[in-house]
Amino acid sequence: MDIIFFEELFFTLAFIAYTISAVLFFTYVALKSEKLGKFAVILTSVGFGIHTIAIILRVIESGRLPFTNQFEFATSFAWGIVLCYLILHYAYKFTGVGAFVMPIAFLIMGYASMLPKTIKPLMPALQSGWLYLHVGTAVVSYGAFAVAAGLAFMYLVGEKQKNSGDGKSVLPKSEVCDYLSYRVIAFGYLMLTLVIVTGAIWAKAAWARYWAWDPKETWSLITWLIYSVYIHLRFNRGWKGRPAALFAVIGFICVIFTFIGVNTILPSIHSYR
Amino acid sequence: MGNLIVAFQFDDAYSSIIFIVLMGLFMINLIGCTLKILPGQLKKMKDTYYPQPKVDGENLYVKKMDRDTFKKIIEKKRFKVIPTENGFKASKHRVGNIGSSITHLGIIIIVLGSFLGGIFAEEGFFNMVPGDVKSFPDYGFALRLDDFYLDFKDNGSVDQYNSVVTVSEQGQSPYQKTLWVNNPLKVKSLNFYQTTYGWGSRLIIKDEAGELIETKLLRNGESYFYQREHLSIYLYGFFPNMTITQMGEPLTMTEQKINPHYAVMLYEFGQHIGNYILEPGQPIDYGESIIYFEDSILYTGLTYRKDFGYFFVLIGSLLLTIGLVLSFYFYPKFVVMEDNSIKTITRQNTWGFNYQIKRLVEESMTKEE
Numbered sequence A: 001m002d003i004i005f006f007e008e009l010f011f012t013l014a015f016i017a018y019t020i021s022a023v024l025f026f027t028y029v030a031l032k033s034e035k036l037g038k039f040a041v042i043l044t045s046v047g048f049g050i051h052t053i054a055i056i057l058r059v060i061e062s063g064r065l066p067f068t069n070q071f072e073f074a075t076s077f078a079w080g081i082v083l084c085y086l087i088l089h090y091a092y093k094f095t096g097v098g099a100f101v102m103p104i105a106f107l108i109m110g111y112a113s114m115l116p117k118t119i120k121p122l123m124p125a126l127q128s129g130w131l132y133l134h135v136g137t138a139v140v141s142y143g144a145f146a147v148a149a150g151l152a153f154m155y156l157v158g159e160k161q162k163n164s165g166d167g168k169s170v171l172p173k174s175e176v177c178d179y180l181s182y183r184v185i186a187f188g189y190l191m192l193t194l195v196i197v198t199g200a201i202w203a204k205a206a207w208a209r210y211w212a213w214d215p216k217e218t219w220s221l222i223t224w225l226i227y228s229v230y231i232h233l234r235f236n237r238g239w240k241g242r243p244a245a246l247f248a249v250i251g252f253i254c255v256i257f258t259f260i261g262v263n264t265i266l267p268s269i270h271s272y273r
Numbered sequence B: 001m002g003n004l005i006v007a008f009q010f011d012d013a014y015s016s017i018i019f020i021v022l023m024g025l026f027m028i029n030l031i032g033c034t035l036k037i038l039p040g041q042l043k044k045m046k047d048t049y050y051p052q053p054k055v056d057g058e059n060l061y062v063k064k065m066d067r068d069t070f071k072k073i074i075e076k077k078r079f080k081v082i083p084t085e086n087g088f089k090a091s092k093h094r095v096g097n098i099g100s101s102i103t104h105l106g107i108i109i110i111v112l113g114s115f116l117g118g119i120f121a122e123e124g125f126f127n128m129v130p131g132d133v134k135s136f137p138d139y140g141f142a143l144r145l146d147d148f149y150l151d152f153k154d155n156g157s158v159d160q161y162n163s164v165v166t167v168s169e170q171g172q173s174p175y176q177k178t179l180w181v182n183n184p185l186k187v188k189s190l191n192f193y194q195t196t197y198g199w200g201s202r203l204i205i206k207d208e209a210g211e212l213i214e215t216k217l218l219r220n221g222e223s224y225f226y227q228r229e230h231l232s233i234y235l236y237g238f239f240p241n242m243t244i245t246q247m248g249e250p251l252t253m254t255e256q257k258i259n260p261h262y263a264v265m266l267y268e269f270g271q272h273i274g275n276y277i278l279e280p281g282q283p284i285d286y287g288e289s290i291i292y293f294e295d296s297i298l299y300t301g302l303t304y305r306k307d308f309g310y311f312f313v314l315i316g317s318l319l320l321t322i323g324l325v326l327s328f329y330f331y332p333k334f335v336v337m338e339d340n341s342i343k344t345i346t347r348q349n350t351w352g353f354n355y356q357i358k359r360l361v362e363e364s365m366t367k368e369e
């Protein structure tokens, strides 16, 4: 049995672990059982470990970082989301966030599982050190936006609960969700800026022009502009709470479109299937 | 690779008047805003400036804390501490004030630079087979293609395209360079990029006696009109390693000459005569002529481009990034301690900064015991 077999096995195991922990997180929030929450976090961490092994195996097999086609980017993306979530969890101990972030990780993993997993040799345009900076920052950036969207969602749900007078919630205070969501977006925004900048520098060497209004370029600019508006409103108009949370969710939908929509619907030199 | 060319035409939509006008308005807006807020930001960078703590801001003071230890911790965290009558005022990262202006300046430089660069930009595309020379008289140099070759991977797919060129600049001895995808060549102010490649195949037409009548290098998809027989010879393609698909179409999986064949179609007065799959040198006898293909060679397709806007984009991007880092991570932070009150002031990340200072307050308690 070769490495690829184990890679796929570990990928599937991680997928299963994420799925179960997403469900556990939900039940945790619904039933408010501390035990379930702890177990969900452990399962997520284990799943993350297995996922990491799967990715390492792929790196060994292909001799490069897993950044070069839809599948590789999707699995790295899911990995980035879980990483961001775990960091947030261990820094602030907000178990409830998992109920909103893990379903996103689950969906991205599900998407990845449907894509062809073959390891293809690196095509000439991708043979460059910029690949790692460009896509590495994209993975972290998208991971951060996903976590921020999860936090925003949590804010919206927490707000509802408050209105319905249900005092005992396991969710962190909505004020905290609001702030954290903003901070995470700020980080994701900085990273997205780097994705676009490194992309432009690279495009100059690979495609002769730093900007050619390729659909991926255009859509990443649109995403960037949406988050720019978010940051401005937040910073200058003191936007908070509900509208900000809705904006964070819309921004993330735009991220998903840039990632999946552009690759599947629009013709682009950027679609490395 | 063909997509590349298609992609390049995309920019047409964005050089339309509406787009330029919108961009212009955006620039005026951005420059205006930045000029408006900059003086205030500069004033806030001075050490004498301290904002007023919010009246309803959370008081982080706890009874068990040690005021002096707390002050020391704050100093250790590189805050600039100024003693006051009954406490101190501390500040840090005042430079963060101008973060947003630096970011805006970056964007302004990117947009204006690329706009100006775009006006003066020059771009072109050309094909060459080894031996061809392309001269750029306006720039005083010429390129000669010495060799063009592909690198292959084990599975037969292309690993890299390499064009070996000799550059002859006026008043300089010629030198040789190799360019490949991701490794452009710069001569004077022109950049050359490996963009595409393809096969050129030699068409040979002879008469019955074997005398050469015509010869021409055809690319895949090109045709040649042969006057004498009113014949159009259309080279559908050269297939270095031909297989025929189930649909009956020729296909090559690699560019290595393992099983080379030509797919050719003939037309007379626009009338389709026949399709042929030919080996190199294998003739079609037509009327009094013999037609065949041989000696296929690879040609390279190079793009050249001059665009000084790129340097503005680089500088602008750098400023943009630095500005964001300043805004998000080096934002101005203030701590004010008076009698029994400790308050934090910051516009960014109020909650997070409060949280950090709360921890420092706790630290000052444990140290006392």
Ligand code: HEM
Pocket (backbone or CB within 6 Å): A067, A068, A069, A070, A073, A125, A126, A134, A135, A138, A195, A196, A198, A199, A200, A201, A202, A203, A204, A206, A207, A210, A211, A212, A216, A217, A220, A221, A258, A259, A260, A263, A270, A271, A272, A273
């Ligand atoms: C201005 C230029 C560029 C911009 C704005 C840009 C933007 C982006 C963005 C936002 C992503 C995130 C992933 C996604 O949404 O799919 C991405 C991924 C990627 N980019 Fe770029 N990029 C640029 C240039 C380039 C160049 C020149 C190359 C290679 C020749 C490249 C190769 C890739 C690859 C391989 C991925 C990840 C795989 C994938 O998602 O299909 N990019 N780019």
